[in-house]
Amino acid sequence: MSCGKLLRFLPLVLVLLGCVPQQLGLSSADKKTVQFHYQLGITYLGEGKTPQAIKELTTAQSLYAGSADIEHALGLAYQQKGMTDKAIEQYEKAIGLDEKLTEARNNYGTALLAKGEYDKALEQFEKCLADLQYATPEKAAYNMGVAYFNKKDLDKATEYYEKAIKLKDDNPNALFNLGYIYEEKKNFGKALDAYKKAATLDPSFKEAFYRLGVIYDNQQEYGKSLEALKNAVQVDPDYLAAQYRLGMVFLKTGNMEGGLKKLEFVVKTDPESQFAKDALGELNKQKIVPLKKSTSR
Structure with a gap:
């Protein structure tokens, strides 16, 4: 377990609203078919069902290859699946078809961010900000x-x-x-x-509560630290960094039972947690941890 700083440095990806792409030159029946597969793909995308989304959007693309919206949606699906190179390819197609599709440009930038191409990403975001609409x-x-x-x-x-x-x-x-x-x-x-x-x-932002707890702990404002850390583990009981820190603050404030329980929980959940194991080992040396009673056979 790492007890370091747990951050949210993640790019934001816009979610498509399911607007129907224009289908020039298609018959009425074909338009309805494209619309059906596109809308179904967007629905799957919103539900996190990425393989199904890709299948439906690829079908829509095969029926109508001139839609920036479909290419954009496919880019989002590939990005959601972790296929960054494919996502970039789709975003470039979408922007090539419609340079004013700024949502696609923003998502193109996030895919470039994921590849560590920060200067190229910045170029795309700057163009987004320049679009007054x-x-x-x-x-x-x-x-x-x-x-x-x-x-x-x-x-x-x-x-x-x-x-x-x-x-x-x-x-x-x-x-x-x-x-x-x-x-x-x-x-x-x-x-x-x-x-x-x-x-x-x-209020579900557990990392924000955790950082509050850490700063207050370092400032020896233990009451405020406990409050923040309790909020963090209430949001996510398996947030081990917060559980460990909470245990240590309990110990600092004399709540030995509470501290031991937290440290034991961390070690039980993550046996590789060296921080918690070291803390328990030190408490054992001080004979604060009660020894288990032996049983006769």
Whole structure:
């Protein structure tokens, strides 16, 4: 188990709404067939049924090869399946058919991000932001923050995360990533503020609660640390980094039973957890862990 910083530096991918592509030159019957397979593919995509989505969208593509929407949807399906090169190929086809399909351009950028081609990705996101009719520019701004962070340009990453929040203040991922950058720069006040806002906007954001717990622990504000860490493990009981930290804070506050239970839970769940095993070993040395009673045969 790694007890380090668990982050959300993931690009956002737009989800298609299932709009029907234009089908020029098709008969009425063929249009209905294309529409059926396209809509079914989009439905499967939204349900996470990627193989079925690819099958239906490929059928729609074979019937009508001139639709940017179909190529875009196939790109999303391939990206969802982890086939990044195929996704890039589809996004390039979609953009070639319709340069104004900014949603496809944004997703093209996220696929380039996944391959570590940060400069090429930034070029696509910049084009998204230049499109004044683009409905969700905050996502392109956020993705630019991700790219700059991966380029280790924290100042530029901060600039674009802040831009994303300015464009849409309900943006917990951007707030969280900002918090991480502030934390790296030892600006813990701003980091706490960003993490709190992220957790307020998304009460299931376990990583935000965890980072709050870590900072408060380091500042010896154990009551606040316990509250944040309890929120994290309430969201995800198998969040072992938070369970370990919670156990250690319990020990620091004199709750030996609570601390031992948490550490034992971590070791039982992940026998390779060296942090938790070391902590239990130290407690054994101090004879804090009660020995199991022997039984006679």
